[in-house]
Amino acid sequence: MLLEVSDLKVCYGDIHAVEGVSLSIGEGELISVIGANGAGKSSLLNCVMGIVPSRGGKVIFCGRDITSLPVHERAREGIRIVPERARVFPRLTVYENLLAGCFGMKDKISFPEKLSWIYGLFPVLEERKSQLGSTLSGGEQQMLAISRALISDPKLLLVDEVSMGLMPVLVDKVFEVMEMLNREHGLTILLVEQNALASLGISSRSYVLETGKIVLEGASGDLLKDPKVQEAYLGL
Numbered sequence: 001m002l003l004e005v006s007d008l009k010v011c012y013g014d015i016h017a018v019e020g021v022s023l024s025i026g027e028g029e030l031i032s033v034i035g036a037n038g039a040g041k042s043s044l045l046n047c048v049m050g051i052v053p054s055r056g057g058k059v060i061f062c063g064r065d066i067t068s069l070p071v072h073e074r075a076r077e078g079i080r081i082v083p084e085r086a087r088v089f090p091r092l093t094v095y096e097n098l099l100a101g102c103f104g105m106k107d108k109i110s111f112p113e114k115l116s117w118i119y120g121l122f123p124v125l126e127e128r129k130s131q132l133g134s135t136l137s138g139g140e141q142q143m144l145a146i147s148r149a150l151i152s153d154p155k156l157l158l159v160d161e162v163s164m165g166l167m168p169v170l171v172d173k174v175f176e177v178m179e180m181l182n183r184e185h186g187l188t189i190l191l192v193e194q195n196a197l198a199s200l201g202i203s204s205r206s207y208v209l210e211t212g213k214i215v216l217e218g219a220s221g222d223l224l225k226d227p228k229v230q231e232a233y234l235g236l
């Protein structure tokens with residue numbers, strides 16, 4: 001397994017946001033964690049990245065216990081996050097945002113090569129390369145946030161609600177990109193989403209998170225047919 005999370009707990013004071021979550025993802029997999037607003041999806045993902053501390057449990061990455069490593073060291077090992085609401089550096093240009101994505105990597109990557117690959121994926125970023133992050137539309141910021149994470153050639157990409165706040169046409173586009181990155185480039189992706197239909201549609205396996213606990217897991221195709229999932233998450 002590339003990533004193994006066992007019995008992970010996250011608290012904010014008295015609030016138990018994640019209450020003993022275990023999940024795993026193998027190299028080359030695309031899996032999703034679906035859950036309603038407030039279920040603990042961001043807390044879980046941020047804890048795997050090291051942005052919020054754990055109150056218990058373990059995070060094992062490439063066979064190594066990284067539970068107590070700081071964010072930059074996890075990034076160095078090859079974990080990257082596309083944060084919720086596509087946070088990009090507002091006062092840096094598109095180009096500088098992408099450059100920032102390469103800092104502190106263990107393995108040398110060819111920035112110009114990666115940059116032309118990114119510009120090929122999202123031509124609009126090349127058109128806007130000298131524009132400040134703050135001047136991009138929501139959809140463009142989302143593409144920039146994804147690209148900034150991709151440019152370092154991560155081993156594991158954590159994606160927090162990539163569809164949030166986007167127009168439906170852009171939602172389709174970013175999910176297509178996720179699927180393509182997984183299929184064609186073998187990128188391992190862990191998605192967390194409220195958009196259950198779209199994320200079950202592109203992932204092979206999924207977990208259902210409710211108030212900090214995994215209540216259901218299985219092949220995404222089976223979950224799509226599960227009456228409980230249909231009622232609670234697909235509005236059927």
Ligand SMILES: Nc1ncnc2c1ncn2[C@@H]1O[C@H](COP(=O)(O)OP(=O)(O)O)[C@@H](O)[C@H]1O
Nearest residue numbers: 012015017035036037038039040041042043044
């Ligand atoms: N920084 C914080 N301080 C206090 N409570 C928080 C903080 N972040 C999240 N929470 C609480 O933790 C729970 C899980 O939140 P979150 O992980 O953001 O869920 P999701 O991403 O699924 O919407 C919620 O009850 C939320 O209010």
Ligand SMILES: [Mg+2]
Nearest residue numbers: 041042084161
């Ligand atoms: Mg969230």
